[in-house]
Each structure stands twice: as C-alpha cells, then as structure tokens.
Amino acid sequence: MHRIQTIAVILTTAVSITAFVALLLLYGGMQRGVALAKERGGAQVLVVPRQATEYLTDADLLFTGVAAPVYMDSGMVEQIANIKGVKRVAAQFYGQTLAESCCSTSNEIRIIGIDASHDWLIGPFASYPIDQGLGTDEVLIGRNVSGFESGSGSLLGHKVRVVANLEPSGTDLDNAVFMNIDRLRELVAGTAQLQHFWDTYGSPQKLVSAILLDYEEGQEPYIIKNKIEAQGVRVVERSQAVADSTRQLQVVFAVMLVAGSILALASLLQFIARFYSLVWERKSEMALYRALGATRKNLKVVIGGEALIITGTGALCGVIIGLLLFQVMFSFTQSASAFPFTALPPWTVAGGVIAICLVFFCFAACAIVMPLRQVNRLDPATVMQQVDIG
Amino acid sequence: MLLRMRDVSKNLGPERILQGISCALDRGQSLAIVAPSGVGKSTLLSIAGLLLVPSAGDVVIDDRETACQDDNERSHLRATKIGFLFQHTQLIGSLRAIENVIVPARFAPTATQKLSKIEIAERAKKSLTALGLEDRLYHYPHQLSVGQKRRVATARALFLCPALIIADEPTNDLDDANAHTVVEALFRRVRSGDAGLLFATHEKRLAKQADTILYL
Structure with a gap:
C-alpha cells in the first residue's frame, strides 16, 4: 500500500513538473522570439x-x-x-x-x-x-x-x-x-x-x-x-501579425497554466496527505525505531529523506519527460504552426528547471512540517503495548 | 553494575502502577519478573529499558545514572547497550527478515562502523541461521509463522551484542520447540558473560531458569 501511494505521489509530481517545464520552455521561447523579432x-x-x-x-x-x-x-x-x-x-x-x-x-x-x-x-x-x-x-x-x-x-x-x-x-x-x-x-x-x-x-x-x-x-x-x-x-503588417500570433499563444498558454497550476495544487495536497500518512500510518514503526535507539532527529532524517527521495525522483522524471515533451511540441510548432519562436539559451532553461524543482521541494518541505511535529510526540514506550506491526 | 533500579515508582495519571521496586543485574546474570497480567511487568521493563521515565527512584545502566540524561543520551544508551525482545514481535512488515534484523544498526552506527554493508548482512544471516532460519532470510513477516517471527525478533535483539537484553514474555504463544530455541539463544548470551538478561514471564518453568526471580 505504501509503495502504491508513494508511486502515485512520484507520478503526480512528475506530471506537474513535466507540464511546467514544457510550458516554461515553450512560452519562454515564444517570448524570446517576439522580443528578438522586435x-x-x-x-x-x-x-x-x-x-x-x-x-x-x-x-x-x-x-x-x-x-x-x-x-x-x-x-x-x-x-x-x-x-x-x-x-x-x-x-x-x-x-x-x-x-x-x-x-x-x-x-x-x-x-x-x-x-x-x-x-x-x-x-x-x-x-x-x-x-x-x-x-x-x-x-x-x-x-x-x-x-x-x-x-x-x-x-x-x-x-x-x-x-x-x-x-x-x-x-x-x-x-x-x-x-x-x-x-x-x-x-x-x-x-x-x-x-x-x-x-x-x-x-x-x-x-x-x-x-x-x-x-x-x-x-x-x-x-x-x-x-x-x-x-x-x-x-x-508585421507588428499586427506578431501581436495576433502572440495573443493566440498567450491564450493557449493561459489554459495550460491553469491546468499546470491545478496539477501543482494536486501535488501539494498529495504531498501533505502522503507525508502525514507516512508518519500516522507508520506511527508504530516510528515508535519501534525510537525504542531501538533512534533519536527524534534520526526519525526526522528518515521522514525528510523519504520526502527528498520522493520529490527528487518525481522532479527528475518530470524534467526529463518535460524536456522530451518540449522537443515534440517544438517540432510541432515549427512544422504545423507559425509562431515567432526561438529556443531559449541553455542557462535560461537550466535556471527555469531548477526554479520549478525548487518550488516542488518547497512544497515537500511545507508538507512535512506536520509529520515532523508528530514525531516529537511519539512515545517509544507504546511499542511495549502495541500489537504486532508486521 | 549493568542494571540497578532503586525505589522505582511509576504513576500513570492518578494511578500508581509501580511502587518502590528495587533490583540489580550484572553481566552473566538473569533476572525474571513474575506477576499476573496487569500488575506492571511491561511498565517495569520499559523503565529498565529507558523507554519510560520513572516517577520516582533511580535507574543505572552500565554504571551510568540515567535520571538526568536527556532524550538523546537515553536513545544512545538504548541503541548501544540494550536489546529488546518485545511481547509482540514488532517486525516491520515492509522489510524482509534479514532487513529487520539489521534495523538496530541504523541507529547505532558506532557499533558497526568497522563493518561494510556486506559484512553486516553476513552477520545478520549468521544470526538468523543460528536460530534455524537459514531458509527464511528473505521472507517478509507475513510469510512467517509466529515462532519464526519470534526467532527473527530474537536475532534482532541480539544483533548488536547488547549488554542488557530485555525480553517481555519471550515464549508467549510459542510451541515447545520454538520456545526452547528462543530461550536457549537468550541464555547463551548470558552464559558467555557478556550480557545480562531481564525478562518478564508468567511461566514458572521459564522463571526458574533465571538466577533471580522478582515477584510483583
């Protein structure tokens, strides 16, 4: 059950980051194209x-x-x-x-x-x-x-x-x-x-x-x-045509941005739910760790580490798929459409991707605040009374 | 002295669970706590194992006063000096038998710092093999019988060679063969002179094997 939930959070994160990366590159490329043309x-x-x-x-x-x-x-x-x-x-x-x-x-x-x-x-x-x-x-x-x-x-x-x-x-x-x-x-x-x-x-x-x-x-x-x-x-008239194309793209971008934002919100809620249940459902396991000598800090490292791995895996998948999706969309806009479009310089792409990933890591950080508080309240003595956790 | 409890009392809310308990245990010795259910055996073991703080009295572990120790110091003592065998085995369901045995090493890195991961795994295999579980190394807890689970839990309790072994009803729900295996493993450590065993039981036959019996 834990694995399925974890995979679901990773996939949601990946999908959200994919959408944002592809959107960033497309919109940035269009903006740059318009700017260069002007x-x-x-x-x-x-x-x-x-x-x-x-x-x-x-x-x-x-x-x-x-x-x-x-x-x-x-x-x-x-x-x-x-x-x-x-x-x-x-x-x-x-x-x-x-x-x-x-x-x-x-x-x-x-x-x-x-x-x-x-x-x-x-x-x-x-x-x-x-x-x-x-x-x-x-x-x-x-x-x-x-x-x-x-x-x-x-x-x-x-x-x-x-x-x-x-x-x-x-x-x-x-x-x-x-x-x-x-x-x-x-x-x-x-x-x-x-x-x-x-x-x-x-x-x-x-x-x-x-x-x-x-x-x-x-x-x-x-x-x-x-x-x-x-x-x-x-x-x-070039200026009119540029403005028309830009307006069209902005509408498309706005729609995609809303969809991406909903995905991001879903990710945030999933993070909160997942990381909360990570401690809540595994309270007995965490209490066992405490009984076996784990300090509160050790448990926080366990929870933080899991959050980092889940978010990092999702981010990595999202960035890779996002870049691939961008390539497909780039070819599509080049061949089937007619927008002023110029690929962004690598450092801008890298900066944007890092910024998106940071936002998601911030989401994860916000989501583990409550679980970390729960850890502080865990009583290791409960392990002596609790029923078997395996 | 490995363990000394002096005038230990414990209140839970208005209720007094334990009052004025004193006992001592050294390496190479065993101490059985015998009492009917609900009298406070598990509470006393929890206090001895630094899982609970007594309302009054002192607990000394390996010549260290624990009364003024903070949570981190108590955790460190638990990780390095104490091995627990719980009444319910408390194996982690998402981990295989061998991984369950290794869990204590995560929180006592100094105990295994000279060992590689492979060596740690080998040591866990050896522990499980010694308890007759060589063909169950990679099974999950739900794939094991009660007796096998108890043996895995025993291997975990003894994995870091703790000085103080605390066992709560170690033979509960076990058939004679499994009970013998578990008890033999625990007492073998005591006989080696490296560890002391504190256990709670309601089985008089098992209690008689201890050097000292404390009736509550």
Whole structure:
C-alpha cells in the first residue's frame, strides 16, 4: 500500500513538473522570439501578391520557412517605392528547395533571393558583410536550417558555399536559405520541376515574390497601406501579425497554466496527505525505531529523506519527460504552426528547471512540517503495548 | 553494575502502577519478573529499558545514572547497550527478515562502523541461521509463522551484542520447540558473560531458569 501511494505521489509530481517545464520552455521561447523579432527590427510591412493569401497565412509568410511560390511583376517594386510616405523598399524573390537529391535540405524550404545593395533586413543577422552582394555560389543559412553543416551543399543541383549562419530571429529568417536574387532566378528558371510556375507567371527574371518596406515617420500608416493595396497587392503588417500570433499563444498558454497550476495544487495536497500518512500510518514503526535507539532527529532524517527521495525522483522524471515533451511540441510548432519562436539559451532553461524543482521541494518541505511535529510526540514506550506491526 | 533500579515508582495519571521496586543485574546474570497480567511487568521493563521515565527512584545502566540524561543520551544508551525482545514481535512488515534484523544498526552506527554493508548482512544471516532460519532470510513477516517471527525478533535483539537484553514474555504463544530455541539463544548470551538478561514471564518453568526471580 505504501509503495502504491508513494508511486502515485512520484507520478503526480512528475506530471506537474513535466507540464511546467514544457510550458516554461515553450512560452519562454515564444517570448524570446517576439522580443528578438522586435529588437532586430525588420521591415514594418511585407507586400505580397493578393493571391498569396489563398494558401498561405500571414504568419506562414512571416514566421516560417515553408515554400511560398508567390510572384508578381518586378515593376511593382518601383511603383510602391514611388508612393509618398514609403521610406525604403527591398525586393525578395522566393524559390524553394526540392525534396530530391538536388538539394541538401531534407524537405522543401524557402530560398530567398535578396538584393544586397538595397538590403537592410538580413545584414543585422549575419556576421558576414553582405552590402557588397553575395557571390553566385554564396548562401546565408537560417538558424534552423539543416543540411549545410559541412559549410557547403547543393541547391537545385548547384554547389553552394555557406558564408554565414544567421543569428536567431524568431521569424522566417530562421528557416530559410538566402542567396543572390539574380542567381536564384537563374537557378529556378533552369529547374524543370518549377517550370509550371514560369508557365503561369512568366520569366522569373521579371518577377519578385515580396516587397519589404518601411514607412517614413510621421506618415499615417493606414493611408499608405490603402495606396499600396490599390496596386492590387496584399499588405501584411508585421507588428499586427506578431501581436495576433502572440495573443493566440498567450491564450493557449493561459489554459495550460491553469491546468499546470491545478496539477501543482494536486501535488501539494498529495504531498501533505502522503507525508502525514507516512508518519500516522507508520506511527508504530516510528515508535519501534525510537525504542531501538533512534533519536527524534534520526526519525526526522528518515521522514525528510523519504520526502527528498520522493520529490527528487518525481522532479527528475518530470524534467526529463518535460524536456522530451518540449522537443515534440517544438517540432510541432515549427512544422504545423507559425509562431515567432526561438529556443531559449541553455542557462535560461537550466535556471527555469531548477526554479520549478525548487518550488516542488518547497512544497515537500511545507508538507512535512506536520509529520515532523508528530514525531516529537511519539512515545517509544507504546511499542511495549502495541500489537504486532508486521 | 549493568542494571540497578532503586525505589522505582511509576504513576500513570492518578494511578500508581509501580511502587518502590528495587533490583540489580550484572553481566552473566538473569533476572525474571513474575506477576499476573496487569500488575506492571511491561511498565517495569520499559523503565529498565529507558523507554519510560520513572516517577520516582533511580535507574543505572552500565554504571551510568540515567535520571538526568536527556532524550538523546537515553536513545544512545538504548541503541548501544540494550536489546529488546518485545511481547509482540514488532517486525516491520515492509522489510524482509534479514532487513529487520539489521534495523538496530541504523541507529547505532558506532557499533558497526568497522563493518561494510556486506559484512553486516553476513552477520545478520549468521544470526538468523543460528536460530534455524537459514531458509527464511528473505521472507517478509507475513510469510512467517509466529515462532519464526519470534526467532527473527530474537536475532534482532541480539544483533548488536547488547549488554542488557530485555525480553517481555519471550515464549508467549510459542510451541515447545520454538520456545526452547528462543530461550536457549537468550541464555547463551548470558552464559558467555557478556550480557545480562531481564525478562518478564508468567511461566514458572521459564522463571526458574533465571538466577533471580522478582515477584510483583
């Protein structure tokens, strides 16, 4: 019976800590992603063809590296640049990798062609100076992109060399590969699997996928936005999209936090019940220990030790399962969702995990206060009268 | 002197359980307390074993006055000098026979400090084997008969080679064979001259084996 109760407390502790660890890492990662996205700037506005939103959400475009075959005439760049109130523009051309041997990546991700001479977005994330432009075989790699660990690889059947890994941004930059816009246009034009796009939209040399821009200060954003949209394109405001995504996540987090708190409360009550019964049900055993020479301090060490072992085992299991659960949830949010998300640095993770464990050890400490008082009242002489405890 | 009680009295509330009891016991000696039920045999054993503090009188264990000792000092004396064989065996249900025997070592680390865990376990095995329990070492109490449990309890009482053995009705509910085994184990320690035996019984035949009989 004792073993079953003890295992139940360990499991409850483990489940609660699992929930808290996974929540901490997810929420912390999201917060960091949002903070980084804000801190490192980026364009205020992303302009994409109107039809892009038929199969891609704003968040997909802003925060993931999913392939985005959306195209519009490159003349749109100049038209938008000439709108009053637009401070600066940068054009991007989207290609994509193929899940074939032509590419080092294992799945289809976005390749973004950039015009380095007009770029103010990618540079801050790269340790490599790109203002002189990228060479035809040079690429920049987002933090979450794999397949280029050796420093080189292939894209659409051509060898490329990694000149820099971008710092984490919490946005689509983390999940994409960047190269010279003209070189990318050449590569996609020669890729048979992408030919149907050019049959639809025309030669890639005359296309762009997205235009990033900032407003001039003091201008009314909604007026400029209306003027841009009048060109027949879709305007995605980054700050709004970030806020929407954050709000969604916060709701999910709040629900999970309530569930986690209920679990924590259940753990606390279980601790109190378990540790109280630990002494109450084993009063005879404790009295026997006293009769055999145990001091009150010895018994307190026994009770405290059991509490420590139960809590420690639960905490260890909870932390391990929590980290594994986080990995699963991380992959899920990366692949199936579109949130600004950046993994927390190890020391932050360690600090958070330690803090959660400390809270549970405090729970255990609170729960053994009463049992320790009971020990003080135990009379060793009762062992002479009590019936057999075995 | 191993044990000396002088004018010991004990009140429980308004009721006087014991009054003016005196006795003495040295190593190599045995003392039987004989009395009908409810007269205070167990109370007297509890006082001798430092489980109870007398209302009046002195108790000396191994030449140490215990009247002014605090709880820790009394616990230390119990752990190092006294072995208890309780009327009900008081084995711990969640521990195997061999683990029950080792329990006193947890609270008297000085008694076994020179022994490794393996050596302690070997010693416990030897104790149980000497009492005919070599095939019951790893059984839980609920898997043992009354006689076997009493023998395990006897092994526990003698495990640390205590100077004073206190046994409360050691042969209660036992058949002749088990009773003989337990009594023989207790008196063997006394005959070795290393320990004194204080026991309560209502069996005259057993009491007669003691050097001294105290009637209450």
